[in-house]
Amino acid sequence: MSDTPVTVWIPGDQLLRAHPAIEAAESRSGRRNIRIVLVESDARIAQLPYQRKKIVLILSAMRHYAAALRERGYLVDEVRAPSFAEGLQHHVAQHRSQRLVTMAAAEYETRRFQHETLHALLGIPVDVLPNTQFLVGQYDPFPAIEPSQRVIMERFYRAMRRRFAVLIEPDGSPTGGEWNFDRQNRRPLPRTVAPPPPITFEPDAITRQVMTDVDARGSGVGTATGFALAVTHAQAEAALNDFITNRLAAFGPYEDAMSATHDVVFHSMLSPYVNIGLLEPLQMVRAAEEAYRTGAAPIQSVEGFVRQVIGWREYIYWQYWRLMPALRDANAWNAMRPLPRFFWNGETDMRCLRHVIKRAIATGYTHHIERLMVVCNFCLLAGIRPSEVNDWFLAHYIDAYDWVMQPNVIGMGLNADGGLTATKPYIASAAYINRMSDYCDGCRYNPKQRVGPDACPFNTLYWNFLIQHETTLRANPRLGPAVLGLARLDATERAAIMREAAGLVEGL
Template structure:
């Protein structure tokens, strides 16, 4: 009696529930590289390399551990191009009595899996993904009991659930739950440490790089210095390097930006977490151990753990709570097309240019570059939030729909109207100037609202508030900016509106087909 165990490209964990509960002698593990997953959006080349290389390494590790592995390569001439098609072929080959799979991380894949039992005429056992700390039923119960789904209350529940940074009497270490006020320092004057630990491509990864360059050469991004971890051993080495070298200063400078400094004190662990090479709990345990040992301050340990068990798990729960409606959300009714500079980096705005360069070169940008530079600009400019969400899904190696949709459509673009965030994350050039050194070398003057050399973020910020006044003025967290707007004279308001409109009129839109090309057509990457 054979059990077929499909393992998806973001489930590369040896402790995966479907593997943990199986008998190796009576199971076949199915790993599938399929065209549908490489092109449903036109992913950054480094993202495709990461996932395919990690899958191939994982298959080798499973075989070495005694598993029977059926591995379907992307260049297999018989490849059907879809998960469902490849499971159908595997059912024909192996005649399994059942299929066992861990729940998918993305809605569209879950919808496909739901058809398999009827399609193949055998039981399909879909297991919960217990690599996450909060099971989805628990999150839904938490959400159902509240009118406002504030992440902070969920985070505190997660701390109690895990015992991380908790005293024996049930109180938080340090006497408070959140040390975020200590984590907003501007960039340090001294340059950060060396680049994070990197990993030279081995033979498997080099083969994948050649395949991706040949098949997806027109996709966005470069593979000139691909250095991401593609095995669990490499991911654990990167975790150890982060905890030792960067975590001690991560908290203080986690929101800071420096031109040309791609990583600062950030971990670069999200790619390994999101494809399964690491679990959030082991990352948090390593973080807490460093704090207990006295090598990492509390504000850094708490801030990082909050991102892991608070925000990451919260957005996953919100994704499944809000789908499929989140996929259509557009609270502001924004329709402007994505600007071309999101692909080319050709803009005089130094902050945007550097963030796009980092994204192109590394398939990476840290959360403030994503939120308060590129995301903030898109919302202020009235860009269609679904074009923005597609762009984020394309360009970042850690991007999967379950994490990008809530972060982009909810937090960054406020397209959900406040289900996830209590106010829009909108800011003028002053915020970027405070948290970075971008403005010092920029052609635009961050202190000017209007005029030829004025920072575009300034007029766009006030214009955003003005045109969305009916939807935002009643928000209790927006009273202060509207009070400031009310103090402007009508002539000043008119100048701001004209300045914003003039800038928007000269934004060049991206060419069609950049995110979701139809059929096999290779359009602009």
Template sequence: MTVLVPVLGDQLSHGLASLKGCDPADTVVLMMEVAEEAAHVRHHKAKIALIFSAMRHFAAELRKAGWRVDYIRLDDPENAGSFTGEVIRAAERHSPRLIRVVEPGDWRVEQAMLDWQTFIGCPVEILPDSRFLCSRDEFASWAAGRKELRMEFFYREMRRRTGLLMDGKDPVGGKWNYDAANRSGPPTGLKGPPLPRFAPDAMTNEVIELVGTRFADHFGALDKFSWPVTAQEAETAAAAFLKDRLPTFGQWQDAMVRGQDFLFHAVLSPAINLGLLDPLDLCRRAEAEYRAGRAPLAAVEGFVRQLIGWREYIRGVYWLEMPGLAEDNYLGATRPLPDFYWTGKTDMACLADCVRTTRDNAYAHHIQRLMVLGNFALLAGIRPQDVADWFLVVYADAFDWVELPNVAGMALFADGGRLASKPYAASGAYIDRMSNYCGSCRYKVKLKTGPDACPFNALYWHFLDRNEDKLGRNMRLANPYATWRRMSEEKRTEYLASAEAFLQQLQNADAGWARHGQSEQNR
């Protein structure tokens, strides 16, 4: 009798736990393109195309390897439109004795999976995702009894467990973290090497046509689509990063340059999150570059920390905190998401460029996301659920488990500090130091208040002032609050009035768009 193995769009790994131990002769692999997942938020067109193309290529690889694949395309007239509906239909076709599936990355999808056995009437086995180094149960055990969850301590445990960048029991170089060496602002003319791009083949072009027709009103562009959609293409991209970008990745990883969308970043997160690349393997290869003298320790440690530290930590926090994390709003932010997050039509050069690269590429690097797009939403008091939905929509690497904790916990402090020890709030001075945006901006970053001043400056103090009851005792904000309290009453009033004037202008602009039906969210 048949074993039915549903494989989701972010589980495209040949070593997937649900496939291990199965005999291709009595196994049916079920893969499903369903409208519910493509549109439960209005995903970027390029993100949908990437996932569907990668799925179709993976199905072809499975067939070539001898597996029987039952593949449901989005345009199949019988498509039920949901994972549950398609699993029920597949059970009717194949009469399985067992349904075997790997746990999903979305709490919402797992809740549906837990009902499959009731609907279908055969056993459903939900397996841990062995592609992660730390299981959900192991993370919960690590977190149990801790007053604070801090990534740095978790990261050290992962270094010890994997042996990455270790000399016996000690970290290579004598330090666990070299982040302080990875914060250089950009010199004039900074450019990264060309990013490997992959011309769409016939299968991908078919998907692009489908997405362009079916999701024409979704955000984002398809004309620049060149993401790797197979493990082989992803490996080509990984090899190019390790050779050409890793040596200078660390120094410039926080830098932002207008029009330079990728600089020295790996841009591998979509492939990693789909399952086309093994993050532990990437870390071992990066370590080999350091051991061979081809990449500096600070760059390699920063890359390793993102994968076995932050990525694993974020996933653990997601499953620990759900479902409450999705509704957290510790700072009581209620302002709606400004329309320029969709249109890019703002005089703030930093925000305009970050929205542009997001629209063009379904990508922006981590500092653009955190310290421009996230920072503005934090300072302006944008409702966390609106911001989280936007981030989930627009980025090719955004899946619920990784996007929600990063946005709600790290960028917006909506969880009250369970994930991060302080809000990542910054004035225009930070953006000026780490980018070349300010020189071409209509606003003046050196001006602190008034209609021509960088809005981040007054918004920063407005944020601290309105949240003092909740943040005033945070030790990591002691210096900013001390500075605020030393200011004259006149100066504080000037900052608050300037911020209020900008926020009112923002509200009026968005009301105008809504009133005249001109919102370009879906263009």
């Protein structure tokens, strides 16, 4: 065991209970020779006008993490600095560290910083250990595949289920007899069903101080007031338990349902926690699987949730590392319009967008279908530049990080990666939003009209998109039926749609 002082740097989205960098440093140098550093970087916080509740979440969770490590007997240095570089330099100089150990960041730029800058900056050896926050770090189902080749999520997901033995019977078959219960999971929310809202947590003194500090900075989306998220492992586990007990059973059937009244519907609202290490993916799916085995939740819900966590989430991370850095400049539909100003205050007559944007500003959360089929659908149909949409999401959401945003927004939501993430563009007219939500009731627009002063803009833009991209869309077998609908439009209707769509996007 070496006696030289070693620093372990833990970025704020890596608050794992068992952190591999701490374990590695401790077994090499012994607990008394290591010092753990957490850096609050002003530059990182100011990179975008981030959702204030997200900044509170990260800073408060970091401070609680530091306190918990101290209680376990570790030496911890909490540094506030203009940048990560300056914070680490200061720490290393002050404590005369001879080595730095860290775990590879989930995000591209921070990982580059760890690999390419840190050693020269600090003048000491730097060990960057593999990231353990994702299961694909342990097992890559398709290691040899080229970035230009498409791997559909379903293939990836089944490989993960098999490898980690999740919802797999002893004979290797999928539990419940099917791999996928999606067909049963597309119900709108009946008016008589009131989903129980997620558990909330009273801010303690540490969190209250962070809330005051964040609001005092004066920048960022929304307000810290009303922050009630989990900031410790125990609280995040209580949130997981709350979901498993109170919402998982109905998660599947209402997974795609949208509601003007119920923010979370039956979703888990666990992404803010798993993305910063307060929960881990296998822990989440094992808890759901257990609920199925004990009869507390049906297979369609449990499989639906498992698919999100070890299917979509892992796939998205895998795609990110395959497609970066080219992904951030992808713009397959050549969308060049700026983001409308109403995205920053929600002031639009389109009731669905108004609700979703205002909810994102106020809470930092809207569920998956609202992100995909309301916000991204609109931006794709209206031809908004992907990088601007990406930044909007990054700024507004409590669970937003570069690794999850780029494949979801640029890949899945806007189909700007040429179809490498999703096999078809997720576009829909008002008919879909009307079927899956209560937004259209009471909207100033008519979800049944395509043109005219009351026509829903989603309709005008949807049909215009089909007209503009008819040839490309026809080549996609998954969109055949939608494009065939164009045959029912005569030349006069086409001209009216194109004229009104042009007016609409000009007006944005």
